[in-house]
Amino acid sequence: MRAKRKLANVYLIVIFVILYAPIFYLMYYSFNSGGSMHDFKGFTLEWYKEVFHDTRLFIIVLNTLVIALLSAAISTILGVIGALAIQMLRKRQVKNSLLTLNNVLIVSPDVIIGASFLILFTIMGIKLGFISVLLSHIAFSVPIVVIMVLPKLQEMSPTLVDAARDLGANRWQVLSKVVLPFITPGIFAGFFMALTYSLDDFAVTFFVTGNGFSTLSVEIYSRARQGISLSINALSTLIFLFTIMLVVGYYFVNKKTGKSNGMGVRGR
Amino acid sequence: MQSRTRNIYLIPYVLWIVLFVIAPIVLVVYYSFFDIEGHFTLLNYKKFFTPVYLRMTLSSFWYAFLITVFCLLLAYPTALLLTKTKHKQLWLLLIILPTWVNLLLKAYAFLGIFGAFGPANALLETLGIGQKQLLFTDFSFVFTSVYIFIPFMILPIFNSLEELSPSFVDAARDLGASPWTTFRRVIFPLTLDGVKSGCQAVFIPALSLFMLARLIAGNRVITLGTAIEEHFLVTQDWGMGSTIAVFLIIAMAIIMILTGSRR
Amino acid sequence: MKQLVRVFATIFIVAFGLMFLAARLNMTEGYSGNNTLTIYNWGDYIDPDLIKQFEKETGIKVIYQTFDSNEAMMTKISQGGTTFDVAVPSEYMISKMKEEHLLIPIDHSKLPNLKYIDPRFMDLSFDPNNKYSIPYFWGTVGIAYNSSMLGGKKITNWNDLWDKDLRNQILLVDGAREVMGMGLNSLHYSLNDTNEAHLQEAKKKLASLTPNVKAIIGDEIKILLANREAAVGVVWSGEAAEMISENKELNYVIPKEGSNLWFDNMVIPKTAKNIDGAHQFINFMLDPKHAAQNAEYIGYSTPNKKALDYLPKNIANDKRFYPDPETTKKLEVYENLGKSMLAHYNELFLEFKMHRK
Numbered sequence: 040m041r042a043k044r045k046l047a048n049v050y051l052i053v054i055f056v057i058l059y060a061p062i063f064y065l066m067y068y069s070f071n072s073g074g075s076m077h078d079f080k081g082f083t084l085e086w087y088k089e090v091f092h093d094t095r096l097f098i099i100v101l102n103t104l105v106i107a108l109l110s111a112a113i114s115t116i117l118g119v120i121g122a123l124a125i126q127m128l129r130k131r132q133v134k135n136s137l138l139t140l141n142n143v144l145i146v147s148p149d150v151i152i153g154a155s156f157l158i159l160f161t162i163m164g165i166k167l168g169f170i171s172v173l174l175s176h177i178a179f180s181v182p183i184v185v186i187m188v189l190p191k192l193q194e195m196s197p198t199l200v201d202a203a204r205d206l207g208a209n210r211w212q213v214l215s216k217v218v219l220p221f222i223t224p225g226i227f228a229g230f231f232m233a234l235t236y237s238l239d240d241f242a243v244t245f246f247v248t249g250n251g252f253s254t255l256s257v258e259i260y261s262r263a264r265q266g267i268s269l270s271i272n273a274l275s276t277l278i279f280l281f282t283i284m285l286v287v288g289y290y291f292v293n294k295k296t297g298k299s300n301g302m303g304v305r306g307r
Numbered sequence: 308m309q310s311r312t313r314n315i316y317l318i319p320y321v322l323w324i325v326l327f328v329i330a331p332i333v334l335v336v337y338y339s340f341f342d343i344e345g346h347f348t349l350l351n352y353k354k355f356f357t358p359v360y361l362r363m364t365l366s367s368f369w370y371a372f373l374i375t376v377f378c379l380l381l382a383y384p385t386a387l388l389l390t391k392t393k394h395k396q397l398w399l400l401l402i403i404l405p406t407w408v409n410l411l412l413k414a415y416a417f418l419g420i421f422g423a424f425g426p427a428n429a430l431l432e433t434l435g436i437g438q439k440q441l442l443f444t445d446f447s448f449v450f451t452s453v454y455i456f457i458p459f460m461i462l463p464i465f466n467s468l469e470e471l472s473p474s475f476v477d478a479a480r481d482l483g484a485s486p487w488t489t490f491r492r493v494i495f496p497l498t499l500d501g502v503k504s505g506c507q508a509v510f511i512p513a514l515s516l517f518m519l520a521r522l523i524a525g526n527r528v529i530t531l532g533t534a535i536e537e538h539f540l541v542t543q544d545w546g547m548g549s550t551i552a553v554f555l556i557i558a559m560a561i562i563m564i565l566t567g568s569r570r
Numbered sequence: 571m572k573q574l575v576r577v578f579a580t581i582f583i584v585a586f587g588l589m590f591l592a593a594r595l596n597m598t599e600g601y602s603g604n605n606t607l608t609i610y611n612w613g614d615y616i617d618p619d620l621i622k623q624f625e626k627e628t629g630i631k632v633i634y635q636t637f638d639s640n641e642a643m644m645t646k647i648s649q650g651g652t653t654f655d656v657a658v659p660s661e662y663m664i665s666k667m668k669e670e671h672l673l674i675p676i677d678h679s680k681l682p683n684l685k686y687i688d689p690r691f692m693d694l695s696f697d698p699n700n701k702y703s704i705p706y707f708w709g710t711v712g713i714a715y716n717s718s719m720l721g722g723k724k725i726t727n728w729n730d731l732w733d734k735d736l737r738n739q740i741l742l743v744d745g746a747r748e749v750m751g752m753g754l755n756s757l758h759y760s761l762n763d764t765n766e767a768h769l770q771e772a773k774k775k776l777a778s779l780t781p782n783v784k785a786i787i788g789d790e791i792k793i794l795l796a797n798r799e800a801a802v803g804v805v806w807s808g809e810a811a812e813m814i815s816e817n818k819e820l821n822y823v824i825p826k827e828g829s830n831l832w833f834d835n836m837v838i839p840k841t842a843k844n845i846d847g848a849h850q851f852i853n854f855m856l857d858p859k860h861a862a863q864n865a866e867y868i869g870y871s872t873p874n875k876k877a878l879d880y881l882p883k884n885i886a887n888d889k890r891f892y893p894d895p896e897t898t899k900k901l902e903v904y905e906n907l908g909k910s911m912l913a914h915y916n917e918l919f920l921e922f923k924m925h926r927k
Contacts, residue, residue, distance in 0.1 A: 047388045051398075054385050057454070058405045061416035064426070065408070068419075075816075076419045077797050094599055101592035108585040112578055121320040139560045142507070143328050148515040148532045150539050151552050155331035157649055167652040178327035181320075186508060190463065190500045194470050215571045223574060224469070228462055235406045235458075242518075245642075249652025251601055251608065251633040256409050261613035261636035275408055282407060290397045343909045359921055418790065423799050440738070442799065443785040525785020526744060529924050537920065540641050541746065542913040 062279060069272035076272070086273035096258070096274065102169075103238065103255040110176035111233035117177070118184025118229055119222075123214075125185065126192040138189075141182045152179060153246030160247060167249030175247050176237045183236060184229035191225035192218075332556065339549035343542070351550035360534070364554070367530040371513035374452045378509050379502065381453065382460035387494075389461075390468045399465055406458050414451070414522045421447050421523075443525035451523045452513060460505040467501025468494075503566045511559055531555060600631040607847040608633045610643060610654040610839075615707075617867035624854050630847050647672055647839045654839050655848040661696045661833045662904045664703050673702040674838040680849040683856035690895075691833065691873040695903070703835035704852055707870040709807035710893065710901060711748055711830040718819045719801040727826040728756035731802065732779060740779070741794060741803040742786045746912075746919035747904055748830065749776065749786075752804060755827045762905045773918045777925045786923060795820060806832075807891055808870030815869070822890045824897060831901035833873070 065076075069087075073080030090096060121141065128134045144152060156175045157167075165171050195218065203217045219226075241256040248257060262268050342348040354360065389398050405413075420427050421441040428438050441447050471494065479489040495502075515532030526533070531551050538548030596602045609616075613636040621632045635654070637643040640663040647654060648670060659667065667673050678684055678700075687705060697703045715725050719739075725731070731740060742749055751761030753772035763769065784800050791803045796816040805813075810822035836855065838848045854860060862880035865872035871891050872878070878886040886892065893901075907915070 047391070050384060051388050051392070054381065055401070058402065058457075060426075061413045061420060061454075062405055062408055064416045064420055065412060075793070075796075076415065077422070077424070077793075094595060095601075098592050098595050098599070098601075101588050101595070105585050105589045105592065108581050108588075112581045112585070116578075117319055117323055120316060121323070124317045124320055135564055137324075139563045140324055140328050142511065142559060142563055143332060143556055145508070145511050145559075147331075147552060147555065148517065148535050150517075150532075150536045151335065151548070152331070154539050154545075154645075155334050156327075157645070158334060159326070159330060161649045161651055165651070167646075171651075178323065181323055181327075183508070186504050187463065187466075190467060190504055191470075193500065194467075219571050219574060224466060226574065228466055231403055232459070232462070235403065238407050239410050241409075241411060245638075246646075249635075249646065251606075251635065253635070256411060259409055259411055260638070271412065275412055279404075279408055282404060283401075286400050286404065287397065290394070290400070343913050359917075359924065362924060418793070422794075422797060424797070521744065521787055522790065525741075525787050526923050527785065529920070533923075534920065537916060540639055540645075542916045543641055543645075543909065544913045544916075547913075 065272050066276045066279070069269055069276045071269060074269060076269070086269045087277070089270040090274045090277065093270070096270075099253050099255055099258050100274070100278070102252065106169075106173055106176055106254060107234050107237040110173055110180055110237045111230050114177045114180035114233045115184050115226060115230045118181045118233075119188055119219075119226055121181060121185045122188035122192055122222075123218075125189060138185075141185050143182075144179050145182050145186075149240070149242030150246075153243040156243065157246045167247060168252040171247045171249070172244055172252060172254065175243050176240065179240070179243060180233035180236050183232045184226075187229035187232055188222055188225040191222040195221050335549045335552050335556075337549075338545045339553050341546045343544045343546060348546070351546050354547065355550055355554060360551070363529055363531055363534060366528065367514050367532075370449065370452075370516075370528060370530065371510050373449050374456060374513045375506055375510040377449065377453045378457050378460040379506065382457055382505065383464055383502070385457075386461050386464040386468055389465060399462070402461055403458050406455075410455065410518070413455070414519060417447070417451050417454075417523060418442065442523070443527055445524070445528065448519065448524035448528050451519055452516060455519070456509045456513065459508040463501040463505040463508065464498060465501075467498040471497050507562065507566060511562065514558065515555060601633060603631060605629060605844075605847075606631045606633055607655050607844050607851055608635060608653055609851070610635050610637060610647075610657040612636060612658060612834075613638060615658065615834075615868060617864050619867075620855070620860055620864055623860075624851060627854070628847070628850055630844070630850070632851075644672070647841055650841060653841050653843045655842045655844045656851055657837055657839050658706055658834050659837060661694070661835065662906050664835060664837065665696045665906045667837070667839075668697070668702060672840050674840055674842060674845065675701050676704060676838060676852070677849060680846075681853045681856060683853050683858075686856060686858050686861075686874050686876040688873050688875040694833070696833075696906075697835070703837045704856070705873040706834045706836050706855070707808070707865070707868065708831070708833045708873050709870050709891075710824050710832070711743075711751070711804070711806055712810065712822055712824040712890075713802060714795055714805050714810040714813055714820055714822045715802045716795065716798065716817070716819050717821055719798065725802065725823055728752055729827070731756075731782065731804075733782075736782045736802060738782065738784050739801040740782045741784055741791045741800050743791060743804055743806070744786050744788050746916040748804065749919055749922065750915050751830055751904075752776075755825065755829060758827055761828070761830060761902050762907065764907060764911055769914070769918060773922060776922045780922075780925050806870075808868060811869035811891055824890070824893060824901070826900075828900040828902065831898060831903050833903070834870075 068076045068079065070082050070084070071079050072083035072085065125134055125137050125141070128137065152175070156178070160167065160171045165174070199217055199221070200213055203213045208216065239256070241260055244254050244257050245260070248254070259271055262271060339351055340347055340349070342350060389395050392398055419425050422428070423438065423440070427441055431437065431439055475493050475497065476489060479493045484492065514530065515535065516530055517532035517536045520526065520528045520530050520533055535548045535551050538544045538551070593602070600606070607630045609632060611634065621634060624630070625632055637646070640659050643657060643659060644663060644667060646652065647657065681704070684704065691705045691708060693699055713725050713731070717724065747761070750772060753776040754761050754763050754768065757768070757772060757775060759768045759772070789809070791805055792809050792813050794800055795803045796813045807822065810820070814820045814822060836852050838845060842848055855864065856874065858874055858876035859880055861872045861874035861877035865877060866881060866885065
């Protein structure tokens with residue numbers, strides 16, 4: 040039994056090492072005085088200095104965060120509503136076709152999404168910039184939230200809702216007291232996925248941005264022609280360490296105060 | 308009357324579907340009937356059934372399939388073992404965290420890691436296998452894709468495992484089932500929904516990868532995404548690009564129906 | 571439920587706080603003022619110090635946005651919705667943009683520095699009298715190679731690439747015109763050839779190159795070659811200049827059979843708001859000192875004759891990057907072949923990419 044436990048740990052460690060390998064690789068070279076991601080010439084903090092002097096880069100980081108948080112939050116709300124709607128449908132055919140429509144944006148290549156959104160915004164007369172980027176991020180994050188929430192809804196036994204009804208709960212009460220608490224883990228999972236999609240997206244943003252508005256991935260792409268500048272590595276290192284600290288700190292603070300781990304994907 | 312007020316909260320979602328799903332689909336289908344000079348034509352569809360595009364479709368499906376299988380094989384045990392750790396929520400978050408580092412940056416890191424003088428080759432060297440060409444091979448492409456997609460597979464599986472009531476497992480054990488039988492007969496079937504949504508979240512976008520196909524596979528792997536990108540951005544043959552997109556959407560619909568839940 | 575509401579309320583508050591901070595920063599940095607100039611250029615295609623200097627001299631705040639292909643740039647400009655005051659398309663795109671009325675004529679009287687441009691590069695077929703465009707950089711397509719990795723072997727023409735010793739050693743740039751042009755040139759056809767038999771012949775010839783091709787990628791070729799990942803690359807001249815500055819073993823050659831000559835040009839798109847500022851900027855970049863500084867930073871060749879005096883001798887006299895008229899005579903500029911032909915080129919290129927070893 041113990042040997043098994045050990046094997047399990049080794050497996051997990053290997054997975055984690057692989058997941059973090061490229062990130063440590065990036066971090067390692069952020070201290071390279073050689074100026075590129077090969078040939079470690081010597082230790083330097085020059086790239087970090089450069090990051091702190093670049094206000095434009097800081098604005099872009101803020102933009103990226105704002106877009107990610109807002110789009111993830113709004114698309115989570117939309118997605119939960121969507122999942123509830125799909126779940127409510129009785130006919131399997133209608134349900135499946137709605138689900139297919141829902142997933143169109145996940146399958147469509149970014150380029151198509153970007154191009155068609157660009158046309159759409161032009162038709163609607165929306166100026167390219169913050170609003171157009173936010174709208175498109177919301178748009179492509181909604182389906183992943185639905186996908187994350189739907190299995191939770193399906194797991195919920197109908198008797199739970201019926202019982203609540205029998206006890207005299209109205210629709211709103213059923214929703215807020217029974218359904219939502221039950222699917223909370225799915226909601227958080229969806230939120231995190233949406234956040235991930237938004238932070239990761241490059242192609243769609245590239246199409247719909249304009250008027251000086253830029254996000255980190257677009258900026259990185261445009262600086263990539265030279266081989267990525269190491270100040271981007273430095274910036275990523277800083278952001279990454281900050282996030283890790285935030286996540287771990289939040290987790291343990293929550294643990295201590297005995298509250299449920301709200302940031303956790305489960306919590307109730 | 309009651310049903311009308313009941314459905315009022317659906318408006319935002321329906322609005323989203325109409326604006327950002329149906330409108331783009333209509334646009335894409337509309338464009339697919341025009342050739343590059345702007346004349347109405349069905350030639351694009353005929354062209355899709357030529358060997359070039361059919362082979363491309365086949366290879367896209369093959370690689371997406373490989374990526375999904377490897378993701379599943381690696382993700383399921385990870386999720387299962389994670390549920391048994393002490394701080395499982397924390398570990399799960401730490402699995403998701405790497406996805407927040409920009410994809411392009413990670414791709415560049417892999418470019419270095421798999422390079423002729425990178426750490427991967429250094430490892431092979433010390434293991435006595437010797438230097439190999441890793442970059443621009445099927446291996447590096449599938450590896451990097453699995454790397455990118457695996458969190459999207461782990462998360463839904465983890466969630467469904469968490470929902471699994473331990474009493475089922477205990478019951479099976481009490482009835483004398485071996486761990487393997489318990490897994491095969493109880494745990495796996497009950498987490499099938501998570502597996503399905505994980506597979507959907509990986510397979511479908513994997514069909515149209517193009518950035519990694521270029522950076523990591525050096526265009527030795529050509530997917531439908533590569534062709535679409537080229538038609539939209541380079542030749543500006545939006546008709547042909549849209550036609551491929553229509554087929555992708557149809558493929559996705561078929562996948563969704565096949566894996567659709569029976570409940 | 572309460573927990574959900576609390577978490578989401580926090581998220582919204584944090585997001586709006588950050589938004590406010592970003593807006594404040596934008597204001598203090600001057601990005602949201604009226605006196606701005608938006609430049610739409612290739613990624614990393616200008617010396618950032620020059621932008622700072624321009625801002626200081628004129629008081630105009632520059633917003634620098636980038637594109638990664640001529641087509642992406644044109645799509646954005648033709649869709650409107652955003653203001654670009656200066657853009658830098660390649661020559662074949664200028665004739666397209668002219669056709670679609672996307673350009674504003676340039677007022678030469680506002681550009682006193684225009685006289686420094688080499689007459690060789692003025693009044694070219696894609697824009698007679700430079701009515702809409704002013705040359706920014708020019709260059710060639712050629713072969714960069716690492717002679718020490720090839721055991722001292724020299725490469726002088728396209729057909730050298732088909733050498734069996736180069737197995738799995740070649741990196742190609744991901745461009746249909748470039749690669750098809752290479753195929754056509756290696757057969758001594760024009761790279762603007764539209765004869766179907768010639769094109770098929772070129773495709774066949776390219777297919778036989780497949781065993782030698784390691785990858786078909788973009789700007790990363792620069793890193794990979796400098797890193798000794800491969801020995802040979804088909805690249806643009808400026809990229810080669812940069813690689814050579816990083817790795818002295820590398821060399822660049824314009825193939826004997828002929829190759830492509832290209833120009834990137836500054837234009838004022840019809841979306842421009844600050845037309846006066848755009849002229850100021852173009853004139854600023856035409857100043858020989860600035861042009862020289864930019865050319866040294868980017869590595870491409872400047873069309874500014876006077877700027878050559880300010881460049882270090884070893885750059886200005888480098889025949890590889892400033893080829894003599896004898897060599898340039900053999901080079902061809904891409905003609906606008908029309909949409910259908912371009913699509914056909916791409917189709918053939920796609921088939922080449924799919925050809926398996």
